[in-house]
Amino acid sequence: MVGAITHAHPQSKISVTAPATTPVPSSQHLELDSVTMAFGQRRVFDELSCSFPPGRISVLLGGSGSGKSTILRLIGGLVCPLSGRVLVDGEDITGLGPTRMAAVRDKLGMLFQGGALLDSLTVLENLALPLREHTDLDDAAIGAEVHDRLASVGLYDIDDLLPNQLSGGMRKRVALARAIIRKPLILLCDEPFSGLDPISTRQVESLLVDINHRRGITIVVVSHHVASTMRMAEQVTILLPHRVVTGTPQALQHHRDPLVKAFLSADLDPPQDAEKLEEVEVMPGRARP
C-alpha cells in the first residue's frame, strides 16, 4: 500500500490499488478495518477501511453525509460501529468499557466543529478543566500551563471571557488549545475551518501545521475546505459514494477518477464567469469597527 492510491469498494469488498506519485506511509497507528456504521435505519458506510499514518496530517474529504465526522466520532469512541474494528494506537477500541476507553481517550484530543467549550465556564476554566480532572497540578501550575497553551495559539488576556464573548476564530483557537493541553498523541479536528473568514482559516491552518511539526502529533482533519487541505495535508482520504480514495494531495490532483477531479477542483478552479467580477463596484469607506 506504500506509495499507492487505494480504492476500497466497501459494498463489493473489492480493493483496487493504483500507483501514486508520492509515497504515503502505512501504519496501524490509527485504522478503521471493515467498519460498518448506521444511525437507525440509515447506513452511513459499509465495511469501510482506511488508516492514518502516525505523526502526519491527514485530511478526510467527502460530501455532506458521507460519514467524515462519524469516522472521527468512531475513533473517539463516541459512537460504536455495527461491525468492524477501530484501532487507536494499535488497540481495538470497539466494545471497550468506560475505564479502558478513558485510558484510550487520554491519547486523543478533539477539536469539535463548534468548539464545544462549556458555556458556563470562562476560557481559563475551560482549559484548566482537563488538567484539574486528570493531574495533581496546583492552581499556579495549571494557570501557567493554560497561558502557555493560549500563547501557542496566539491568544492573550482572555482568561475571564466566556465562550459567547469570543469570535468564531478565537473560539476555535481556544478549543484547539484545550484539545492539546494534555499533550495527546492524536488530534482529531472536525471542520476546523467552518464558519471562519479566510484570515482565521489561515491562522487555524498554520496552527495545526505548527502543532504537527513541533509535537509530532498525528492530526486527522475533517474538512470541506479543499484549498486548505491541499496546503496542509500529507495524506488525503476522500469518501466517495461506495468507495474511498487515499493518496497524497499531489497524487490525487492528477487522479483519473472524474469524481475525485470534480471534488478537488471545485474549490481550486478560478470562477468560470470571472469577467463578471469586473462589474463589481468598489465603494470608498470602511467597515464599522
Place this chain on the structure above:
Amino acid sequence: MTGFIARIGARTILFLEEVGRVTYFSTRILAAIFHRPPRIRRFLDEVFGIGVMSLIIICVCGLAVGAVLGLQGYHTLERFGATDSLGTVVGLSLIRELGPVMTALLTTGRAGSATTAEIGSMAATEQLDGLRMMSIDPIHYVVTPKALAMVAVMPLLSGLFIVCGIAGGYLVGVYWGVDPGSFLTGLESAVEFRDDVVGSFLKALIFGILIGLISTYRGYTSAPTSEGVSEATTATVVEASVCILVFDYFITALWGV
C-alpha cells in the same frame, strides 16, 4: 383486530424500553454520587441556580395561595360559625397538600424546564461529547449535581412556600376579623410534627427526585437540534407535572400524608 393488538404490543414494548432506559439512567446517577472527585462546587452552584433564584416566585406564589385559601376558608367557615378554625384549615391544607404540590409544579416550570434546556443545548452543541473526549463523565459532571440539587432544594422551597402561605392566610383572616390568637392556636394544636411536617418534607423530597430525574433524563436524551431541545423541555413540564399529581395521590393514599 390483529393490527390493533400489534399496535398495543408495539406501544407496550416502547414503553418498557423507555422504563428500562430511565432505570439505567437513574442507576448511573446513583453510582455517580459515589464517584470521585465529589462535585461539591457544582452542586452548590446548582443549589443557587435552582433554589435561590426560585425564592421570589415561591414567596409570591405562597403568599397568593395562602391568601386565597384564607379568603375561601373564611367565607366557608363563616357559614358554620367556625371562623376560629381558619388557622387549622389553612395550615393543614398547605402543609399536607398544597405546599409540596404547588412548589413542585412551580419548580418544574421554572427550574425543571431550564435544566432540560441547558443539558439539551449542551448535547446539541457537543459540549457533552467534549467532556467525554476529556475522559470526564457528563453524568458525573453535569447531570448528578443538577439532580441532587433538585432533591436537596425541594423540601426547603416547600417549607418556604408553606410559611409564606400561612402568612398570607393569616393576613387575610385577620383582615376579615379572625382573632390572631385563635388562628395561631388552631394551627399549633392541629399540626402534628411527625405526621404532617415530616410527611410534607418527605413528599417534597420525592417530588424533587421525580423532577430531578425527569428533567435531566429528558435533557440528556434530547435530539441534538433546537426542535429536539424544545420538545424535551415541553416533555419535562408535562411528564413531571403529571407524575407529581399521580404520585401525590398514591403517597397520600398509602402513607396518609
